[in-house]
Amino acid sequence: MDNQTIRDRLQAQFPQAILAVSERFGDLSVTLRREDLLAVVTWLRDHPEVPYDFLEHLSGVDYLGRTPRFEVVIHLMSLRYLHRICLKVTAPEDDPHVPSLTPLYPTANYQERETWDLLGIVFDGHPSLQRILMPDDWIGHPQRKDHPLGEEEVAFTFNQERIYAQKPFAKE
Amino acid sequence: MGLETKAGDLGVVTTSLEYVVNWGRTNAMWPLLFGLACCAIEMMGAQSPNYDMSRFGMEINRASPRQADLMIVAGRVSRKMAPVVRRLYDQMSEPKWVVAMGDCASCGGIFNNYAIVQGVDEIVPVDVYVAGCPPRPEALIDGIMMLHEKVKREKISGIKEQPLRLEQPLIQQVDVKKYG
Numbered sequence: 001m002d003n004q005t006i007r008d009r010l011q012a013q014f015p016q017a018i019l020a021v022s023e024r025f026g027d028l029s030v031t032l033r034r035e036d037l038l039a040v041v042t043w044l045r046d047h048p049e050v051p052y053d054f055l056e057h058l059s060g061v062d063y064l065g066r067t068p069r070f071e072v073v074i075h076l077m078s079l080r081y082l083h084r085i086c087l088k089v090t091a092p093e094d095d096p097h098v099p100s101l102t103p104l105y106p107t108a109n110y111q112e113r114e115t116w117d118l119l120g121i122v123f124d125g126h127p128s129l130q131r132i133l134m135p136d137d138w139i140g141h142p143q144r145k146d147h148p149l150g151e152e153e154v155a156f157t158f159n160q161e162r163i164y165a166q167k168p169f170a171k172e
Numbered sequence: 173m174g175l176e177t178k179a180g181d182l183g184v185v186t187t188s189l190e191y192v193v194n195w196g197r198t199n200a201m202w203p204l205l206f207g208l209a210c211c212a213i214e215m216m217g218a219q220s221p222n223y224d225m226s227r228f229g230m231e232i233n234r235a236s237p238r239q240a241d242l243m244i245v246a247g248r249v250s251r252k253m254a255p256v257v258r259r260l261y262d263q264m265s266e267p268k269w270v271v272a273m274g275d276c277a278s279c280g281g282i283f284n285n286y287a288i289v290q291g292v293d294e295i296v297p298v299d300v301y302v303a304g305c306p307p308r309p310e311a312l313i314d315g316i317m318m319l320h321e322k323v324k325r326e327k328i329s330g331i332k333e334q335p336l337r338l339e340q341p342l343i344q345q346v347d348v349k350k351y352g
Contacts, residue, residue, distance in 0.1 A: 134287075135252045142286055150286030155279065167290075170297050 001050055001081040003028040014040055029086035037089050038099045044076060044085070045104055052076035052085060055105035060115040064145035068092040070121050074101070091121060100125040118143035190328040197241075197267065198229070198320045204240035204260065205233035209247025211274040211306040218309035225313060228320065237263040242319075243296065244312075248276035249289045261296045269323070271315055272298045275305045 003023055010018060010030065017036030022029050032040055044052040056075040063069055068090040077084050091098050100123035101108040112123040113132040120141035123129060131138060140147055155163040207215055219225045219233070234240040237260045249257055261270070272292050275281035278301040280290035292298060299322060302315035 133252075148286070151284040152280070152290045154284065168294050170293060170295050172297055 001078070001083045006050065006083070006085060010040070013043060027084065027086060029088060031088045031090070034089050034091060034098060037087070038101075038104070041074070041076070041087070041101060041104055050078050050081055050083065052078045054079050055101065055107050056084070058101065058108050058111040058115065060119040060121045062119055062143065062145050070096050070119065072098050072115065072121060096121045097124050099123070102126050117141065120144060190326075191324075193328065194324045194326055198323050200229050201242045201269075201316075202234045202240045203230055203242045203244050204237055204264065205235040206260065207246045208249060208253065209274075209276065211246035211277070214306045214309055215244055215246045215273060215312060218312045223309040223313065225309075225316070228313070228316060230316070237261075238265055240264055241268045242316075243268065243270045244273050245270065245277040245292045245296070245298075246273045246306075248274075248281060248283050249292050249295070250287050251289060254289050254295050257292065258295045267326075269299045269319055270296050271312075271319060272301045273312055273315070274307055275303060278303065281305060 003026070006028060007021055007023075007030075011021075014036060017033050017040055018030055019033060020031040022031075054077040056077045058072065058074050061071040061073060063071060070091040070093070072089045072091070074087040074089070075084060076087065089098055098121055100112055102112060102123070103125065109127070110132060112126055113129060115121050116123060116126075116129050117131045117133050118141055130136070134142065153159070153163055155167075207213075217223060219230070230242075241264060243261055243264065245257065261268070270292075272278045276283060276288065277292045278298075280288055282305070284290070289295060300315045300319045302311055304311050307315075
C-alpha cells in the first residue's frame, strides 16, 4: 500500500476536509479541518481495504506566535499493511478544542489526558479529562511555551544566607 | 571509660548508656527500600557484593517504612512525589534519619524547574547530603559513615545537634589585578 493511493482516496472522499498534504521521507501527513476529524478518522478506521486499526500516538504541539497556535498530531497505523498516516489538526489559542478520539480508539484516552494536562488542548467528548502527569491541584499547563519555567535561584556560598533565609526547610 | 575497659576477668564492662544505645543504632540501621531515579542504581550497587554496605550493618533494605529507620532519598523528587515521600517519612518509626543522595535530592541538581522539589530538605529534615550526579557507591558509603558519626554524637535526651555550616567560602577571592 503506497502513499499515493491513500492520498487519492482521501482526496476523493473528503475534498473539503483536507487543508494540506505533505510527503517527506516516505511519510504521509495530512492536515485536516477540525470539524471533519472524527469523520475522517472513522472512515480510515472502518475502511474495508486498508483499515487503520491502531492509534500509535497522539500528542500536541504549541507553535507560539503562529495562528492557529496549537496542533494535535495523530499517527494511525494499519497493522495489516504496516502503513502509517499522520493526521494534523490545528486549534486557535482562544478556542483550543479538538474532538476526542476516545470513542473510536480507547487507547487515545490517556494520551488525550496528557495532551490536555500539559498543553491545555480540550478534547470534546472525552469521558474524563483529568490531570494525569501533574498534581491534581496544579494551575496552568506547563508545556505551553509561555508558561514560566519556575526556576529558583541557585544557592552558592556568596548568596546562601539570603536564599536559605527564605527557603521553606522542613522542621521534623 | 568504654567497651575496651574491662574490670579484671569478671566479664564486666563499664560504659555509658548513651554510648551503647548509639553504638547499637549505628550498627543496625535499616534503610527504606525505595529509589526515585538513577541514584537508586548506585544505591543498589553500594549494597551489592562489590561494595557491600552490609559491612557497616546494613544487610537489606526494608520494604516497610515501619521497619526502617534510615531513608536514603536516591533521586529527584517531583512535586507530585513529594507528599508520598513525606508520608513514608511520617510512617517510619523513631529514631529516624535521612540521607539526601545526589545533587537532585540535595538541591534540585540540573532540574531547576517547576516540576522538581528544589532539595528534599523542603519536605523532610535531612541529616547528610551526598554530592554527585550520581554519587559513586563509595561516596554513598562515606555519607553513611558520616551519618554513623553523627548518630554516635547524639545525646540520650534526644536533642539533635545543629548542622555544621561553612564559616568562610572554600574558594577565596582571586585578586584580578594581580593575576589578570
